[in-house]
Amino acid sequence: MAFEPPRRLVRALGETAPQGDAWLAGLADTARRAVERHGLTVERVQVPGGRGSLVVLVRTAGGVPAVLKLAPPRARPESERAALAHWNGLGAVRLLEDDGPAPEEGVLLLERLHPDVSVRSLAEAKALLEAAGTLRRLWVEPPGGHPFETVAGRTGRQAEAMRAGAADLPEAAPLIDAALAARGELLAEPPEQRLLHGTFRQSKVLAGDRVPWLAVGPDPVVGEHAFDLARLVRDRVEDLIAQPSGASTTRRRVKRLAESLEVDQDRLRGWTLFRAVESGVRAHRVGRKADAELLLEFAGWL
Structure with a gap:
């Protein structure tokens, strides 16, 4: 599947990196590695999506609906990961990461909510x-x-x-x-x-x-x-x-x-x-x- 970033994300990243964005250039490869690593089935890229990350609707190897989120370092995704782990689903979306190898930086696997509501x-x-x-x-x-x-x-x-x-x-x-x-x-x-x-x-x-x-x-x-x-x-x-x-x-x-x-x-x-x-x-x-x-x-x- 082509992991085409939504226009909204491209515009927002262009505001903070007008000379070009290495993360955006490598986004498709990063998404493919994450999908393969977690054994995911891709449904679609969420559009219009956010201004700071790519959100992909996926299913886990067990068929569970989930969200794959990919964010550049300047969006502080590792800080987001730490906060979500600390909240552990209380008031916030839950991480679906297992105890396997350390997750790739800037890649989060999350429970699926209703993204359009x-x-x-x-x-x-x-x-x-x-x-x-x-x-x-x-x-x-x-x-x-x-x-x-x-x-x-x-x-x-x-x-x-x-x-x-x-x-x-x-x-x-x-x-x-x-x-x-x-x-x-x-x-x-x-x-x-x-x-x-x-x-x-x-x-x-x-x-x-x-x-x-x-x-x-x-x-x-x-x-x-x-x-x-x-x-x-x-x-x-x-x-x-x-x-x-x-x-x-x-x-x-x-x-x-x-x-x-x-x-x-x-x-x-x-x-x-x-x-x-x-x-x-x-x-x-x-x-x-x-x-x-x-x-x-x-x-x-x-």
């Missing part, structure tokens, strides 16, 4: 409720001597990129300054250190068989709950921007999510501001100007 398909209020409930189950103590990046470390790199990109966005300078100031205040006294999903949103929660909803695609990080919840606040940002009441709806969403998950409302607002501005600056840097405008307008409401 995410929480995002539900009405907004119900979607937020189900997503928040799934997220709560992921917030566990990290393992001792864990390999995961911290919120301080990850946002430190992001803050440097934001400062570097500020010159190209002079109109957003007040927002960038506010976001950086908020980060500094939030990191001064973090309330807890838990294993977080890292990139959680409604589309990262898929329908399952053993439980109704399970999270996929973590970029795990260790830090406070509010950081993880912040990305969920801006879900369906296009719909929020299109509403005359978008700003007030956003503020109500912050309040409702903070109360339902027992997170400090001001801390959630602060991390939502930082993450929205960081995403907006990054989108502008890679040429997604429309996305940048949406995100920065949203951030201005906070």
Whole structure:
């Protein structure tokens, strides 16, 4: 079978590696080796798929539906593997790897969920409720001597990129300054250190068989709950921007999510501001100007 990467993946990789991508060039060979190694039968490549990995629907040698996921090193797939192993199916998709030879780097064999049915398909209020409930189950103590990046470390790199990109966005300078100031205040006294999903949103929660909803695609990080919840606040940002009441709806969403998950409302607002501005600056840097405008307008409401 030809393992043709979806256009969405090719475009996303092109944003971060405009001069070419060795991983993408070798992707078909990597996929074939993984299929042979695990004795898999390929059904199809999932389209449109994600922005950071190739997802292939397969069946194991025993006929069990599964997913073969292949991701480049910069997507931190080994960190994802460690987090999924630690959660062991609690709130998240389960690894199907056995105790045989060490798995190939960047290749994960996962239980099959329903890839075309995410929480995002539900009405907004119900979607937020189900997503928040799934997220709560992921917030566990990290393992001792864990390999995961911290919120301080990850946002430190992001803050440097934001400062570097500020010159190209002079109109957003007040927002960038506010976001950086908020980060500094939030990191001064973090309330807890838990294993977080890292990139959680409604589309990262898929329908399952053993439980109704399970999270996929973590970029795990260790830090406070509010950081993880912040990305969920801006879900369906296009719909929020299109509403005359978008700003007030956003503020109500912050309040409702903070109360339902027992997170400090001001801390959630602060991390939502930082993450929205960081995403907006990054989108502008890679040429997604429309996305940048949406995100920065949203951030201005906070």
